[in-house]
Amino acid sequence: MVNTSRPGGRITAEDARTANGPVPGRWRRSPWAGYAAFGWAVVYGGFGLVAALTGTALFYRADEPLPVGLNWIIVVVAAAAAVTVSAAVRPWGRRVPRPVVSVTLIGLCVVSGAAAFGLLMDVITFAFAQSVGSWTATANRALAAIGVVLLIATARAHRSSATGSCPRCGAVHPPATARTRPGPAPAPPRVRVLAYAGAAAFLPYAAMKTTWALGGTFAGVSGAQALATMERNGASEVTLTLERWGIDATALLAALGTFLILGLVRPWGQIFPRWTPVLRGRRVPRWLPLTPALIGAATLAPYGAIGLVYAALGTAGAITVSRGDFPTPQDALLVTWIGLGAFAVYGIALAVAAWSYLRRTRPVCVTAAPGGSPAYRGPAFSASPEGG
16 A cells, blocks of 8 residues: 655655555566567567578678677667567566666667667658668668667666656656646747757758759859769669759758657747648657657768768868768868758757657656545646556
8 A cells, every 4th residue: 555644745766566566476667668669679680690601691880781790789789689588577677786777778779779779860861762772781770770679668667667657757656546737838948949950050051052953063063964973873763853853852951850859849849830720739759750750860960970080070171071972171161061961960959859759758656645636646647647
């Protein structure tokens, strides 16, 4: 029983462990996370093992396959994930120090995230070309991304069992009888400013690409030359057709990215606005903006940051910058700064905006007092309870 006789009706971590504590002999907390993460580890490990034994490369640098021996990393990571997830959710795992399990789960998330790098580029390539460079490499990135989500869910469940907090809302309280979602609210001012900066970072990039699409010249390259380069590099017919119509595909993606980041920091990103037919007034499912936001941030932020280091070293003369299809190395550097600078600023801003959105829209739990009024209200309580 939860002790409700404390002054102010406070709920302590000890009470919460009693109320929400793990049931011996069963998967603890969020059972779906543990089972799903373990199943993912088995599937991902089998995928890596088959690829290693058949000599199929899963890791690529640009279009060049890396040594097949790297596939064994997947097998090792999957095996470690299976053992760690079991320790996190099975009773025998109580004999393992909790910090060891937590740190290992975080480490596995980082490694899986690195393996998933480039998934956004695959999605974009498929959208415009209906194909990707390597289906096995794309499958590897997709499986790794799924693993990141499941490992994070397992880590949260493990943390909840350690602190006695609710696995759904993260607060300490008696067993919840209802779950609410906070009302729509904008992000804090600093987050909004950063989001606006991220959106503005795409303006020079979009202007450059649109100039080429309209037949103009920038950095010594004309629109006709840019189109010829796209044809030579195997751009899809959809991309080439849009380019001939004066519409650059990547400029369109930049516009969609701007729409996404603004939605993450404004209230209309939580409730469909009036200008959306059929859906207006309904809540926006959290996964709808968060999925592209998290994938985009995990791809663009490191890609842009590494590119900026390359551009800085090239500008300082520490390395030689390939001019590619540009007349001079200086032209190539200018385009590099514009493109990768936009990716870096936008990627970082997108990560911050997504984190803010995740926290602002997180459901909270409500428990009812004997008189019928809520005895506990989680942070950012909203008066629109959902059954839970």
